[in-house]
Amino acid sequence: xxxxxxxxxxxxxxxxxxxxxxxxxxxxxxxxxxxxxxxxxxxxxxxxxxxxxxxxxxxxxxxxxxxxxxxxxxxxxxxxxxxxxxxxxxxxxxxxxxxxxxxxxxxxxxxxxxxxxxxxxxxxxxxxxxxxxxxxxxxxxxxxxxxxxxxxxxxxxxxxxxxxxxxxxxxxxxxxxxxxxxxxxxxxxxxxxxxxxxxxxxxxxxxxxxxxxxxxxxxxxxxxxxxxxxxxxxxxxxxxxxxxxxxxxxxxxxxxxxxxxxxxxxxxxxxxxxxxxxxxxxxxxxxxxxxxxxxxxxxxxxxxxxxxxxxxxxxxxxxxxxxxxxxxxxxxxxxxxxxxxxxxxxxxxxxxxxxxxxxxxxxxxxxxxxxxxxxxxxxxxxxxxxxxxxxxxxxxxxxxxxxxxxxxxxxxxxxxxxxxxxxxxxxxxxxxxxxxxxxxxxxxxxxxxxxxxxxxxxxxxxxxxxxxxxxxxxxxxxxxxxxxxxxxxxxxxxxxxxxxxxxxxxxxxxxxxxxxxxxxxxxxxxxxxxxxxxxxxxxxxxxxxxxxxxxxxxxxxxxxxxxxxxxxxxxxxxxxxxxxxxxxxxxxxxxxxxxxxxxxxxxxxxxxxxxxxxxxxxxxxxxxxxxxxxxxxxxxxxxxxxxxxxxxxxxxxxxxxxxxxxxxxxxxxxxxxxxxxxxxxxxxxxxxxxxxxxxxxxxxxxxxxxxxxxxxxxxxxxxxxxxxxxxxxxxxxxxxxxxxxxxxxxxxxxxxxxxxxxxxxxxxxxxxxxxxxxxxxxxxxxxxxxxxxxxxxxxxxxxxxxxxxxxxxxxxxxxxxxxxxxxxxxxxxxxxxxxxxxxxxxxxxxxxxxxxxxxxxxxxxxxxxxxxxxxxxxxxxxxxx
Amino acid sequence: xxxxxxxxxxxxxxxxxxxxxxxxxxxxxxxxxxxxxxxxxxxxxxxxxxxxxxxxxxxxxxxxxxxxxxxxxxxxxxxxxxxxxxxxxxxxxxxxxxxxxxxxxxxxxxxxxxxx
Numbered sequence: 001x002x003x004x005x006x007x008x009x010x011x012x013x014x015x016x017x018x019x020x021x022x023x024x025x026x027x028x029x030x031x032x033x034x035x036x037x038x039x040x041x042x043x044x045x046x047x048x049x050x051x052x053x054x055x056x057x058x059x060x061x062x063x064x065x066x067x068x069x070x071x072x073x074x075x076x077x078x079x080x081x082x083x084x085x086x087x088x089x090x091x092x093x094x095x096x097x098x099x100x101x102x103x104x105x106x107x108x109x110x111x112x113x114x115x116x117x118x119x120x121x122x123x124x125x126x127x128x129x130x131x132x133x134x135x136x137x138x139x140x141x142x143x144x145x146x147x148x149x150x151x152x153x154x155x156x157x158x159x160x161x162x163x164x165x166x167x168x169x170x171x172x173x174x175x176x177x178x179x180x181x182x183x184x185x186x187x188x189x190x191x192x193x194x195x196x197x198x199x200x201x202x203x204x205x206x207x208x209x210x211x212x213x214x215x216x217x218x219x220x221x222x223x224x225x226x227x228x229x230x231x232x233x234x235x236x237x238x239x240x241x242x243x244x245x246x247x248x249x250x251x252x253x254x255x256x257x258x259x260x261x262x263x264x265x266x267x268x269x270x271x272x273x274x275x276x277x278x279x280x281x282x283x284x285x286x287x288x289x290x291x292x293x294x295x296x297x298x299x300x301x302x303x304x305x306x307x308x309x310x311x312x313x314x315x316x317x318x319x320x321x322x323x324x325x326x327x328x329x330x331x332x333x334x335x336x337x338x339x340x341x342x343x344x345x346x347x348x349x350x351x352x353x354x355x356x357x358x359x360x361x362x363x364x365x366x367x368x369x370x371x372x373x374x375x376x377x378x379x380x381x382x383x384x385x386x387x388x389x390x391x392x393x394x395x396x397x398x399x400x401x402x403x404x405x406x407x408x409x410x411x412x413x414x415x416x417x418x419x420x421x422x423x424x425x426x427x428x429x430x431x432x433x434x435x436x437x438x439x440x441x442x443x444x445x446x447x448x449x450x451x452x453x454x455x456x457x458x459x460x461x462x463x464x465x466x467x468x469x470x471x472x473x474x475x476x477x478x479x480x481x482x483x484x485x486x487x488x489x490x491x492x493x494x495x496x497x498x499x500x501x502x503x504x505x506x507x508x509x510x511x512x513x514x515x516x517x518x519x520x521x522x523x524x525x526x527x528x529x530x531x532x533x534x535x536x537x538x539x540x541x542x543x544x545x546x547x548x549x550x551x552x553x554x555x556x557x558x559x560x561x562x563x564x565x566x567x568x569x570x571x572x573x574x575x576x577x578x579x580x581x582x583x584x585x586x587x588x589x590x591x592x593x594x595x596x597x598x599x600x601x602x603x604x605x606x607x608x609x610x611x612x613x614x615x616x617x618x619x620x621x622x623x624x625x626x627x628x629x630x631x632x633x634x635x636x637x638x639x640x641x642x643x644x645x646x647x648x649x650x651x652x653x654x655x656x657x658x659x660x661x662x663x664x665x666x667x668x669x670x671x672x673x674x675x676x677x678x679x680x681x682x683x684x685x686x687x688x689x690x691x692x693x694x695x696x697x698x699x700x701x702x703x704x705x706x707x708x709x710x711x712x713x714x715x716x717x718x719x720x721x722x723x724x725x726x727x728x729x730x731x732x733x734x735x736x737x738x739x740x741x742x743x744x745x746x747x748x749x750x751x752x753x754x755x756x757x758x759x760x761x762x763x764x765x766x767x768x769x770x771x772x773x774x775x776x777x778x779x780x781x782x783x784x785x786x787x788x789x790x791x792x793x794x795x796x797x798x799x800x801x802x803x804x805x806x807x808x809x810x811x812x813x814x815x816x817x818x819x820x821x822x823x824x825x826x827x828x829x830x831x832x833x834x835x836x837x838x839x840x841x842x843x844x845x846x847x848x849x850x851x852x853x854x855x856x857x858x859x860x861x862x863x864x865x866x867x868x869x870x871x872x873x874x875x876x877x878x879x880x881x
Numbered sequence: 882x883x884x885x886x887x888x889x890x891x892x893x894x895x896x897x898x899x900x901x902x903x904x905x906x907x908x909x910x911x912x913x914x915x916x917x918x919x920x921x922x923x924x925x926x927x928x929x930x931x932x933x934x935x936x937x938x939x940x941x942x943x944x945x946x947x948x949x950x951x952x953x954x955x956x957x958x959x960x961x962x963x964x965x966x967x968x969x970x971x972x973x974x975x976x977x978x979x980x981x982x983x984x985x986x987x988x989x990x991x992x993x994x995x996x997x
Contacts, residue, residue: 027908027957031927034909058928067928070935077939 024071032057090400098404104373105405107777108366111770112409112459115362117416118355118763120452124421124444125348135267137207138297142336143172143304145294145311147329154329154593154607158282158290160318161199167314171299172307175202176292177271177280181254182705183543183735184276186239192541192737193235195253195276202277203230205297206270211236213247213262220261221279228279229258233266235275253278289669295336308333347756350514350833354763357507361767363459364500365774366405370398371497372781406460410453417452418444427755498814501778505818506825508771509855511764513826516847517837518757524839525750531681531690532582533622534743536714538723539581541737543705552637555702558734562727563614566708569726571716576616577698579706582623582681583746594649594694597664597671602654608645608692610667612701618644618678620711627657628676635697642697643667644676649692667694670701709742756836768855772862779811780866791875800871807870808863815859823852893925893933894942895976898961898969901943905960907950908934934959942968 032053039049057063098105136142147154156164158176165174180195200221208215211233220228229251231240240246251260258278269275271293282290298307308331315331384394421444544558559577566575592610617623618630626647635642643665650660657677665672680690698706708727712719724739783790790803798806830842837844900906900914908931915925937943942965948958961969 023957026955027931030907030954030956031909031912031931035912035927038913056927058926063926063928067931067935070932070939074935074939081941 021068021071024068028057028067087396087400090397091404093397094400094404098401101373104369107773108369108405109408109412111362111365111369111773112405112456113362113412113416114766114770115355115359116409116413116452116455116459118420118766119359119455120413120417120444120448121420121424122351122355123451124417124448125351125424136270139336141298142206143296143298143307143333144336145174145296146332146334147315148332155291155293156315156331157288158280158292159287160315161292161294163318164294164311164314165199165201168307168310171302171310172296173201173205173299174294174296175199175205176294177202177277178290178292180276180278183254184235184239185252186249189239190735191235191239192543193275194273195278196271196274197280198277199280199292202295205295206268208268208270209265211263211265212244213260215262215264216277216279221281223281227256227258228261229253230262230264230277231260232264232269232275234269236263251276296333304333304335346833346835350756350829350836351759351763353829354511354514354760354767357511358763358767358770359455359459361504361507361770361774363462364504365770366409366459367462368497368500368504368774368778370402370405371500372778402460406456409459410456413456414444414449414452417448424759427758494810497778498810501774501811501814502818502821504767504771504774505815505859506821508764508767509819509822509852510825510829511760511767512855513823513847513851514829514833515757515761515764516851517826517830517833517840517842517844518753518760520844520847521837521840522750522753522757525753528682528839530583530746531623531679533711534583534746536712537621537742538710538712538720538739539742539745540708540710540723540727540739541705542577542708543735544733552702555704556637556699558731559614559698559702561731562708562734563616565727565730566710566723569710569719569723571712571719571722572710573713574616574620574711576620576709577614577706578617578709579610579612579698579701579703581707581709581742581745582611582621583749592668592694594692595666596653596655596660597666604653606649606652606692608649608652608667608694611693611695612698612703612706613695614698617695617709620709623681624679626677626679628661628674630676630678631695631697633699636699639700641670641672641700642675643672644678644695645674646678646680646690646693646695648680648690649694650677652692665694667696670696672696708736753836753838768858772858775811775815775859775862776866779807779863780869782810783807783866783870787870787873790870791873791877794871794873795875803871803873804864804867807867808860811863811867812860815856815863819852819856819859823848891972892976893929894937895969895972896923896925897930897933897937898942898965898972901959901961902966902969905948905958907948907956907958909956911959937965940964 032050035053035056036046036049039052040046044052145156147156156176158178161174161176168174175198177196177198180197182192182194184191184193184195198216200216200218203215204218210230213230216228216230219225231251236242236246246260247262249260250257252258253276280292296307298304311333312331315329319329384397542562544555563575563577566572591607593605594608595605597604613631615631615633615635618625628644630644631642645660645665647657650657653660660674661677663674665674678693678695681693682690710719710723712723720739720741727736730736786807790807793803793806794800827843827848830837834842840847896915897911900911900918903914906914908927911934912925912927912930915923934943934945938945938959941962943959944962945957945959947955950956
């Protein structure tokens with residue numbers, strides 16, 4: 001009997017159809033013969049015996065047919081089962097043979113898993129943050145509206161939005177929001193965050209999901225109804241301790257108390273960093289000056305073009321009606337989902353290229369290793385082939401190995417992806433992640449896992465295929481004729497290996513050069529003079545909360561007390577108040593439109609960052625005064641209204657500083673005289689030039705919140721502790737925030753650049769490590785394979801140095817070629833990422849001139865170390881092989 | 882053999898498995914074994930036997946390989962698989978319960994049933 005295992009082992013062909021009928025006939029014939037023999041032995045005549053045997057077998061026609069059908073069905077079933085068994089056996093064999101070389105297998109799986117893991121985590125981020133950033137239903141019908149001018153963009157007045165709403169209602173549902181107070185109190189807890197006041201249709205337009213309670217309704221936007229507030233899931237967790245009984249409880253926002261009506265699901269915090277939403281009911285005093293940011297939802301059947309035309313028509317009618325000076329504005333609609341800045345998009349492309357490169361390097365490395373493994377096994381494969389295994393069988397076996405490898409890599413990759421996401425979550429500062437819609441939901445879901453499996457399959461196929469193709473091409477007879485140790489792979493195989501290594505080197509050089517450019521740019525950014533001093537300056541956020549007396553006089557009095565107290569602290573040299581810190585990018589409502597009057601200017605209007613500052617501000621921060629004067633205490637509420645502007649504003653209106661001094665400046669609806677021109681401030685972390693600035697005396701535009709800025713003498717010990725202590729007994733109507741050094745605050749502004757640079761740096765290092773391992777492993781392998789050749793050379797008198805050099809040559813050529821290709825690719829990519837670079841050109845010589853050479857040295861070392869072994873081959877021992 | 886018992890439906894498989902649980906056999910050996918064991922009481926149609934064998938091979942209860950008989954003839958030998966062993970055990974148990982139950986009812990004198 002041939003046991004089933006033996007049939008599989010020798011891969012005997014399955015029987016075909018004719019053969020199986022033949023089997024059946026043979027079986028029946030034997031049966032009848034034996035029966036006849038028995039009957040004859042028991043005394044029957046041969047003729048009768050045959051008749052009896054036929055009778056017992058059953059009626060010839062139908063019985064035969066049924067038997068034949070049964071036999072056919074059986075064959076079919078067995079054939080399928082054998083295939084499945086074969087596949088299972090292949091997989092088992094593959095697993096066992098991979099387990100036999102654990103180090104090599106681990107290297108293969110890990111290099112694939114790294115690529116898969118990083119790609120998967122990146123995909124998760126890209127999907128959560130970029131592909132699908134707005135979670136609202138039918139988010140593609142949501143839009144925002146801007147008023148576009150030459151100088152930038154602005155937002156319409158509240159009353160204009162009301163007119164738009166009335167006029168374009170059939171085409172687009174409009175709503176708007178304006179910034180609200182920042183101080184939120186619940187129970188005894190207080191936080192500083194963002195709130196917005198929203199028009200009555202705001203949530204009807206967005207349609208967010210609520211976690212608790214409800215969103216705001218039009219009925220909330222009425223003077224007679226109880227003031228209602230909706231908060232974010234994040235605030236509910238942090239300030240309200242996730243109290244599910246909080247609905248209906250009072251929450252205090254600025255000076256007013258609201259009743260909490262709902263908590264939104266995470267991911268619905270629109271506009272992004274906001275935590276509290278309240279109905280917008282403009283005070284009579286605000287009407288005419290209150291600007292709102294409009295958003296809208298297209299009504300069914302209308303297009304963005306319709307809506308744009310309709311809004312623009314209404315806007316132009318309003319402008320014409322008002323004979324307004326800002327006649328050059330046009331209403332522009334933008335998709336809400338597309339409100340992504342260019343930098344973020346390019347950064348994510350760069351990160352995607354980085355992880356994609358790592359995946360490719362991982363695949364190339366795994367393919368190289370599998371191939372090297374296959375080379376040492378070509379003897380085994382040849383034996384299989386000569387025993388009758390078809391090329392298909394041999395390829396199936398190699399493919400099974402690739403499959404096992406990819407499943408293992410997918411599993412490990414998911415673990416890596418999870419770790420990478422957690423790490424990413426940890427390094428991203430909250431100030432950044434809060435601006436990312438959907439950040440909280442980031443994680444591994446079904447889609448992401450599917451993506452990882454898909455990647456693994458592609459990767460497995462990719463690296464399983466190359467050796468399989470190689471195996472199919474292997475000339476079995478040739479391989480068998482050689483001794484196993486001396487067997488050399490075909491020229492084709494070695495060329496494939498070299499191409500893989502060259503590709504790996506090229507991609508890691510590309511990534512390292514990008515990382516180099518980004519770090520160089522980061523250095524530039526950190527070293528760049530922002531236009532003010534950041535050392536030895538402490539800042540504290542404050543806000544005035546006086547319910548009894550909200551008058552300007554009282555506010556000024558409280559602020560003066562704050563200044564007095566701070567300046568009394570020993571070691572403090574200068575104190576000042578400012579509505580916002582320098583160098584932070586302009587937040588909500590921190591920019592205003594301006595118009596310079598009287599000067600014969602080509603561009604009299606624009607938009608500038610606006611700061612209300614006290615007299616010590618310029619001095620304390622070391623901002624140079626180019627012309628005129630800084631503010632003094634005399635610039636009070638009753639004094640003439642004055643402003644100081646930055647040099648960038650003067651340039652913006654096309655005037656030199658002398659020409660602008662003494663001119664009238666309309667800021668919003670506030671007419672002031674320009675009394676001074678200061679140096680420029682660079683918004684930290686922005687690659688654009690300095691922003692135009694308008695400063696107004698804090699005593700003329702008292703804000704109810706802002707920052708206390710204290711410059712101190714660093715030699716005077718722990719000033720910040722004393723400052724905190726000194727401010728401890730400030731009037732309870734003034735709430736003080738955390739004390740932070742300006743240095744820290746400003747550093748936070750470069751968080752984006754730091755994160756991108758460090759991520760690309762980590763990716764590039766990973767790529768380099770994989771490539772170095774790959775170079776090392778392949779040279780080491782080749783040295784072992786060619787040890788006979790090296791021994792013969794040594795016996796013929798080659799010096800060790802010559803032997804090492806010949807062992808290194810091929811790999812070195814690959815490294816040099818790869819470095820050249822990688823550098824060229826990097827030069828191309830550098831243009832794309834130029835918006836991420838600050839203060840350097842994309843072709844920065846200190847990066848492109850130095851880094852490739854350093855890398856070449858590193859590659860050479862990785863090749864040299866294993867190549868040394870070639871010289872140590874004992875000529876006699878190798879000749880005996 | 883007009884006095885031979887016709888086979889109760891579904892019992893042929895169990896009988897064949899029982900035969901094979903001793904040793905692998907070819908088709909004719911199974912027939913002989915059954916006839917010998919039943920003392921010629923069972924009427925097994927030969928073609929039905931082979932159909933049963935093929936069916937059970939398809940279900941994985943037996944597996945077949947070509948082998949050589951003692952007299953040097955090529956024959957298809959059938960062996961019981963572990964799945965076949967399990968099937969034999971459950972079928973045997975089921976048939977015995979069936980036989981006991983039916984036997985108990987049929988074996989009771991008619992008087993006893995009429996007493997209620």
